[in-house]
Amino acid sequence: MGFWASAHCEASAETHASQEPDRQSKIIFMGSGSSTGTPRPYCVYPENLQLPKCRTSQLALSTVPELNKNYRGNPALLIQTAQHKNIQIDVGKTFRENVVRWYPRHNVNSLDAVILTHGHADAFFGLDDLRGLQAPGRTVEPLKVFVNECTLDAVRTTFPYLALPPPADATVKRWVASLTFPLIKPFEKFEAAGLDLVPVPLVHGEDCICLGFVFGERERVVYLSDVSRVPPETENYLLGLGQIDVLIVDALFKERKHPTHFSLPESLEFIRKVKPKRAFLIGMSDDIEHEAVSTMLAQLTDVDVELSYDGLAIDVNL
Template structure:
C-alpha cells in the first residue's frame, strides 16, 4: 500500500509479476541481518507466484519510443574524483587523475538512475534517489538526453547521497511542473522530517520564499504503481540493522546500497534479466557495501541475464576492472560490466 499524506491508497494487483517472458535489449554505449525481519515478503512472493497475467496500460512498451534506464550517477557519496586525491602533494591517485579528465568513465557522482518509459501523454521520468550531487548530474544529462520533467522520485534510503538533492527539485516545481511525488518508506520519511523539515512542513517557509513542492507518499513492503509502472521493494541490509530498499520494475532489479541480502528477498529476484548491483571496491566488502568479489557471488546465485555494477569508489578503475570482467564472460559466461555516469540501457516492460 502507499500512504499519501495520511491517506491510504490500495496498491495495484500483484498480477504484474506473473509473466516474465519479455526480452530486454541493450546498447553498450551511453551516447548512441535477520531473515525474519522481512517476513512480509513471503506474502508478497506467494501472491507473485499465484498471479497469471501481466499488467498492461500507460507503462506499456511502445516500438517507436522504447523504455530505458539512464545512469544519472554511479559513484560513492563523496564522488569521484576526490578533492583530497587531486590535492595530495606526495601521492598521485590514478583513478581520480583520470576522472578529472572530461568524459572519462571514472568520473562518478552520487548513485542514481532514471527510469524512462512511454505513456499516452508522453514519456514518464521516474528518478530513483536524488543525492547531494543531483544538480550536477542533472545539469550534465538532462539537457543531453532531452529530460525535462520529473514525474516521481523513489527513495532507497535516507543517507545524504540519496536525499541530499531534494532541495534542488525546486527548479522543477518552480519552473517546470507544480509538484513532484516522492515515494519513501516511513523510517526514511522520519529522517526527512529532521533533515528537510521545511519541505515536509511548508508552514516553516516564509511568505514569498520558493522551496520544492513535494508530495510525500509512504510506501510499505508491497508493490506500488508510479504512472502505470509497478515497483516492488527489494529490502536489503545496508550495514547491520539498517534497511535499504532496492526495487524491481519489470525484469530489472536495482539494488544500489547493500551489505547483505536476506533470504526472503531472493525469490523476488527470480528471472531477473538486468541486475544493477552495488560493488564498492575491487578487493573486499565493507560493513555497508558489497565489494566486487561478494557482488560476483551474488550474481552467480541470482543468475540474471546481465549485470551492471554501480556505486564504485576511486579504487575501481573502469578500464582495468572492465578487462577483468570481460574474462569472466569467457571463463564462466557471466555477462557482468561496470556502469558509468550517462550510460543508457534500453529495456522492455
Template structure:
C-alpha cells in the same frame, strides 16, 4: 504484441565521497578517463507516463543537466544517507513546471528523515512563503508491497545495508540494488528472471555495509541476469583495469550509461 521500450539513464555511479575524492592523488582520482569520474549513485527511469528518479544525490542538478533530462515527475528513495537525499531541493523546479506536488516514495523512516533534513519544504514558515522558494512535495510512504508508478509496476526489495534495512527496486525485468551488503532470503525470488541487475560493488576489499566486487559477482552468478552492472564504486577501482577481469555479462556502470528495457 510488440513491447514498448523505456530507458534507464545511469546518473551517477560513485560512492559517498564521489570520484575523484577531494584532495586524493591516487591513479583513479588523477585519471582523465571519463569513466573514472563518478558522481553519487542514482538512476533515472523513463516509465510509460513520465520519468522517475531513484535517489536525489547532492549532484542531481548537474546530472540532469548533463543528461538533458527536462522533467522528473516523481522520486523514489532507497534510504536516507546523505549521498542519496541531499539534492532533493532541486526537484523544486519540476513541481513548479508541472504545477503539481512531486510525489516522494519512501519508507516511513526515510520520510521522517526527509522532513527533518528539509523542514522548510514540509513546515511552511511566515518568512518563506514566496512561490518558487518552497518545493511542492508529497511524501508517499511505501512498504514492501508492490505499487504502480507512472504506468510501471514497481516492486520494493528489502535489502540490508549493514544493519540498516533499506529498499532496492524492481521494475519490469530490471533491479536496482545499491548500498547493499546482504540480501535477505525473502528477497531472492524478486531477483529471478532479470534482464538487467544494477548492484553495489564498492571496492575490492570487504566493507561492513557494501558488497565488494567478489560478493557482487557471487550474487550475479546466483541470480543470472542477462546483464549486470556494478555501481556505487569507490576510487580503489580503476575502470579499465577492473573491467579486464569481469565476466562477459558484467560491466562496471558509468555516469551517463543508458540501458534500454522492455516495459
C-alpha cells in the same frame, strides 16, 4: 515478522501505436559512484594527486566528465518509460550536477516521480534542488517522492520545510519544492508515473535497511544500489521471479570487504546466484578503475557483467 520490520531504518497500446511509432524504454545511470564520488576530494590537492591511491581520481580529472568513465556521482538511476515519463531513483549530493550534465543529453523534459532508497546523504540530500525543476511563481502539482517510514523521518529532520506544510501565518513566502511523500512498504507493489515497482529490503550495514526495486513486466530489472547483505526474504523473492533481464548491484571495492556495501567478489557471488541475463555494477569507489576492471570482467565466461558509468543508457522493454 521479516528482518526489515525489526530494523530501525527501513492510452491503450493499440491507440498509442496508431499515434506514434513504438518507443523503447531506457534506464540511465545518473550516477555510478560511491557517496564520496570520484574524483575523491582528498586527491584534488596537488600534493596528493600523484599518490598511488589517487590514481583513479587522477584519471577522473584527465578529461571532461562527459567523456570520462572514471568520473562518478552518487548512485542514481533515471527510468524513461515508453509513455514519456521520467522516474528518478535517488537524488543525492551530486543530483544537481548530474541533472545539468545528463538530462539535456537524454532529452529529459520533465521529472514525473522520485523514489528514495534510504535516508543517507547520497540518496536524498539533493531534494532541495528539485525546486529548480519546478517553474517558480506557478502553481504546480506536487511531485511525488516515494519513501519508506525511516527515510521520511530522515527527510523531516533534514528538510522540515520540504516535508511539513508552512505555517499559515508565515510572513515570508519562500520558494521551495512542491513535494508529497507517499509511503511504500517492502514487497508491496506501488505505481510511480504509470510504472509498477516492488520494493525489496536490503541490509545496508546491520543498523540500516535500504530499499531495492524490481520493475518491468516484459523485461525485468532489479536495482540493488546499496547492500551489504541480502536478507533471506529478499533473496527468496528474487530467486522466485524467474529470469531477471538486468541486475544492477552494489560493488564498492575491488577486493577488500566493507561493513555497509558489497565489494566486487560479493557482487559476483550474488550475480552467479541469481543468474541475470546482464548485470551492471554501481556504487564504485576510486578503488575501481574503469578500464582495468572492465578488462578483468570481460574475461569472465560464466557471467555477463559490466561496470556502469555516469550517463550510460540501456534500452529495456518495460
